[in-house]
Amino acid sequence: MSEPRLGVAILTMGNRPREVAALLESVAKQDVPPARIVVVGNGSPLPEMPDGVTAVELDENLGVSGGRNVAWQRLRDFGDVDVVIDLDDDGLLVDADVFRTVRDLYADDPRLGIVSFRIADETGETQRRHVPRLWTSDPMRGGEVTTFLGGGHALSVPMLERIGGWPDEFFFTHEETDLAWRALDAGWKVLYSPELLLQHPRTSPARHAVYYRMTARNRVWLARRHLPLPLVPVYLGTWTLLTLARTRALDGLRAWGGGFLEGVRTPCGTRRPMRWRTVWRMTRLGRPPVI
Incomplete structure (x- = not known):
């Protein structure tokens, strides 16, 4: 333009x-x-x-x-x-x-x-x-x-x-x-x-009281909305391991776990999985949609 x-x-x-x-x-x-x-x-x-x-x-x-x-x-x-x-x-x-x-x-x-x-x-x-x-x-x-x-x-x-x-x-x-x-x-x-x-x-984003819950819920929603099915467990598994390694507060982990379940159980909007060529494009740009 x-x-x-x-x-x-x-x-x-x-x-x-x-x-x-x-x-x-x-x-x-x-x-x-x-x-x-x-x-x-x-x-x-x-x-x-x-x-x-x-x-x-x-x-x-x-x-x-x-x-x-x-x-x-x-x-x-x-x-x-x-x-x-x-x-x-x-x-x-x-x-x-x-x-x-x-x-x-x-x-x-x-x-x-x-x-x-x-x-x-x-x-x-x-x-x-x-x-x-x-x-x-x-x-x-x-x-x-x-x-x-x-x-x-x-x-x-x-x-x-x-x-x-x-x-x-x-x-x-x-x-x-x-x-x-x-x-x-x-x-x-x-x-x-x-x-x-x-x-x-x-x-720090953790200054918000709802940070851990919404972080987990919305990551699950991202995967459900946009990822090809084979990548959904890879993406969520990667972020689960990273969260367990990074989070020291027990209350934060409890809130994260509750948010994860909320993301699995609740509607997340229309599912439109990205094309595999988009996955490849993101990979070439240095961040495949699994992390």
Whole structure:
């Protein structure tokens, strides 16, 4: 697409008004302004927003997936947005040329579906879990990947319209993997661009009380929704062994086990297994869908 028009989506629970204000200031300093900005209050009221910002207040918390679906659909309804940029409400754009780079990347490649930003804390350090590759911890190694970072990324609107948006059922955790797998299977590219920096406080996903349960449930749902049948036990077996090796808290393991059973027993949406050529493509990119 030539000169794609950018829209910004920010999801918040209303508990970070200072951070949201600082993030909006960093958006306003971009040398390529977005066509639209939407801030969604996920089950919470919002403070007064600056001019040019559309505020959407939801009556209930729809989770990351549901809230981001509301945001991108509102942006699409304006009719003048080609790329959605999702930013965590406690993130910050340090450089003024982030949106220019995003625009140029999409203008140069019509098959580009997802662009993942680099996430680093105030000291410039990137946590290992924020490097979307298996075999390297180097956050400066860009290129095509098989997943992306939820804290800062860009999504092609034509891609979203073709493959569907975020998986509402997931609520929180692994929604990025679900979206990336569908994008890859439909022939779109997922690109990690470390020059696109989102500054973000150092955190642990386990800070959320439901982390262990939803991590397990959603991994089972991923396998049930998207993997060819022979790969389902391999994927789930690999992650079971990794969880047992990594998790030291007994309460966490109990919650994980409950979530795993929930994932087996409950509906997970429509099953559309990826093609074997997608499996091979992901393998060539360094991450076969078994880990």
